[in-house]
Amino acid sequence: MNITFWKRCESLVKHVNICCPLANVSTGSVLRKRGQDVFRPPHTAPVSYSVKRYFHLQSVCLAHRVKEADDLAVTQTESVKKTEGITEAVNSCIDSEDLGRLFAVVHLAGFQRKVTVNDLVVMESSSFPTVGTRIRLEKVLLVGSKDFTLVGRPILSRSVVNIEATVIEKTLSPMVISFLLVRRKRVRKTKMQKNQQTVLLINSIEVNPIKN
Structure with missing residues (x-):
């Protein structure tokens, strides 16, 4: 309480x-009323x-x-x-061995991407290691197969899913041309740039049993 x-x-x-x-007062009393004894509670x-x-x-x-x-x-x-x-x-x-082809949703360089084994992922970033380095993708939001799907809140634990990838190329994107024109102001600007890109190859997606 x-x-x-x-x-x-x-x-x-x-x-x-x-x-x-x-x-x-816890006790009663006796009153005399018209010649009769009356008990008062x-x-x-x-x-x-x-x-x-x-x-x-x-x-x-x-x-x-x-x-x-x-x-x-x-x-x-x-x-x-x-x-x-x-x-x-x-x-x-x-x-069971019959899991089918596993898929996963990973967070890479600020974007969410759905990947499977042997997929090539192109990202606008140069922060990854050198070419040939094998890395593990930590931010896994979802993994599933033909029978089940595991959703993270927000990400899945390292002990549940393991996704490995290899950096196969670091290059520049195609030329991006931007043109600015302001009428009657004699403003004409042309800008050309190339962004740095990294290409990843998804090697494997492994799922381990869930522990209570």
Whole structure:
């Protein structure tokens, strides 16, 4: 229980005792009325409607919280069981040799690219190592086969997927010509440039069983 709730209860009880001093009388008394003995029950403090409503609302809120906690626990248990079943099915597919042709979505030089084995990827970047270097692509967003697909949040773990590539060429792009003309201002500008490019060859895509 919340400590603040009990402090509020104590303050309400003190308020009732101050307003109704007869609330502490616990014994009854006998009155003489028209020659007959009439028993008068002990005085009880009149509890206001607001106090009753406060305790009623607190009990209702507590009951709803308990119910929500139970429903959440049941939902989590069901989700865990469902996740375990999906993981077992995916692991069984990975252990089998008939995976088909794997594909993956990787993040390279600020762009997302879908690749498979023996694909050539051309990027507008020169930050990669020298030609002939074998590298591992770390930012893998998605990997899949004909039976399943694994999606990262945002990327997959290194222990799940391994994609290796080889730098086969570092060259320049074709000539890019841009021309600017401003009418009646005698402004004519021609700009020619070549961008640095890197070509990668995807060597292999490997998927390992998922660990719970």
